[in-house]
Amino acid sequence: MIVAEQKPLSEIKEIIAPYKKILILGCGTCVKTCFAGGEDEVAVLASALRLACKKDGKEIEIEKLTIERQCEDEFIRESAPAVSRSEGVLSLACGAGVQALARRFAKTPVLPGVNTTFIGVMESQGIFTEECSGCGNCRLDIFGGICPVTRCAKKLLNGPCGGSQNGKCEINPDTDCAWQLIIDRLKALGQMDNLRKYIPPKNWRTSLSGGPRKLVREDHII
Amino acid sequence: MYKVIHHQTKTSLSGITRFRRFFSGHYTTENLRMLTSAMDKKFIPKITVFHCINAFSQTSWSSVDGSEFEIKFIKLPCSSMVKDVFLLRAFEAGADAVVVLVCPEGQCRYVEGNIRAKKRVAWVQNLLDDIGIDGRRLSLSNIAAGDTAEATQIIDDAVKNMAELGPNPAA
Numbered sequence: 001m002i003v004a005e006q007k008p009l010s011e012i013k014e015i016i017a018p019y020k021k022i023l024i025l026g027c028g029t030c031v032k033t034c035f036a037g038g039e040d041e042v043a044v045l046a047s048a049l050r051l052a053c054k055k056d057g058k059e060i061e062i063e064k065l066t067i068e069r070q071c072e073d074e075f076i077r078e079s080a081p082a083v084s085r086s087e088g089v090l091s092l093a094c095g096a097g098v099q100a101l102a103r104r105f106a107k108t109p110v111l112p113g114v115n116t117t118f119i120g121v122m123e124s125q126g127i128f129t130e131e132c133s134g135c136g137n138c139r140l141d142i143f144g145g146i147c148p149v150t151r152c153a154k155k156l157l158n159g160p161c162g163g164s165q166n167g168k169c170e171i172n173p174d175t176d177c178a179w180q181l182i183i184d185r186l187k188a189l190g191q192m193d194n195l196r197k198y199i200p201p202k203n204w205r206t207s208l209s210g211g212p213r214k215l216v217r218e219d220h221i222i
Numbered sequence: 223m224y225k226v227i228h229h230q231t232k233t234s235l236s237g238i239t240r241f242r243r244f245f246s247g248h249y250t251t252e253n254l255r256m257l258t259s260a261m262d263k264k265f266i267p268k269i270t271v272f273h274c275i276n277a278f279s280q281t282s283w284s285s286v287d288g289s290e291f292e293i294k295f296i297k298l299p300c301s302s303m304v305k306d307v308f309l310l311r312a313f314e315a316g317a318d319a320v321v322v323l324v325c326p327e328g329q330c331r332y333v334e335g336n337i338r339a340k341k342r343v344a345w346v347q348n349l350l351d352d353i354g355i356d357g358r359r360l361s362l363s364n365i366a367a368g369d370t371a372e373a374t375q376i377i378d379d380a381v382k383n384m385a386e387l388g389p390n391p392a393a
Binding site: 008009010040043044047048050051052054055056 | 305306307310311313314349352353354355391392393
């Protein structure tokens with residue numbers, strides 16, 4: 001899932017300052033899971049903004065709505081009536097959702113309420129870790145399901161650097177050495193021979209480094 | 223909602239008496255200042271108490287301090303039902319202070335409900351500071367089941383704190 005973090009209240013206040021009537025639009029998928037932009041977070045933010053504006057003597061009208069996903073037009077359409085009533089939309093979705101809304105509602109400012117951070121998982125309750133960089137050429141089959149592109153500080157593809165200590169990365173001792181994890185996993189899977197496979201220098205053109213990407217599935221285009 | 227106002231016993235002058243004394247030169251500048259401040263609307267703190275029904279029962283509570291305040295009790299099956307938005311809505315509804323009463327750690331019948339409540343209260347306290355209405359208005363206290371005296375003291379302390387914090391600026 002996409003992990004995001006809600007912006008500080010002071011920043012959000014500054015962003016919505018020009019508007020007297022806003023819609024806080026939540027998203028019921030990724031940002032709900034990481035407690036940044038789901039229905040509960042929309043309610044809390046609306047309440048906090050009302051309190052802050054009242055304290056500052058500012059008038060503001062806040063409408064709240066949460067849709068299933070802000071990255072799909074099928075769900076974005078449901079927010080059209082609420083968007084038409086507002087001067088601006090404070091979207092708590094990831095960057096993709098904010099832009100999808102902006103594309104659909106060209107005449108209404110769409111403002112970001114969260115900082116989109118990474119593709120990751122919930123490692124344990126309340127802790128989210130980055131797992132995937134979206135490099136566009138996945139070889140997790142070789143690495144035992146642990147990605148060195150994302151999790152190795154040096155992005156090494158053919159084995160550890162040798163600088164780790166006690167299973168921790170020499171760059172950041174708070175981070176597990178990805179190659180230690182890979183070797184432990186391959187041992188458990190009985191696939192240590194994978195280490196003998198040579199991975200050539202990575203072609204980054206399939207990643208964001210090659211520019212914004214587009215996926216076209218002709219079989220789904222009517 | 224329960225409204226508890228404990229009136230302090232003191233003598234007060236009638237309006238006509240004040241009027242006569244004003245024009246007879248009875249009042250000094252200092253007296254006039256005191257008179258006008260007494261005639262200002264008195265701050266009666268509004269306290270909202272969220273409590274776990276296993277920790278506290280409002281039927282056994284009564285304030286003994288003698289100060290004036292309004293109190294509203296919201297009972298919960300477990301303090302873990304205290305959601306961030308409920309605490310904020312209490313302030314939106316006009317509360318000057320919010321008190322959350324929970325079971326002692328290790329004694330929650332639902333194991334970790336009181337710990338969840340503690341974390342949420344801490345989160346909202348920071349949010350109240352960011353909003354600018356002071357996180358000290360919100361407090362959480364652990365009380366043993368049936369310890370009404372402790373609960374009374376906690377609520378009375380919350381009322382006393384209002385003397386320093388004043389009314390909710392966002393009410």
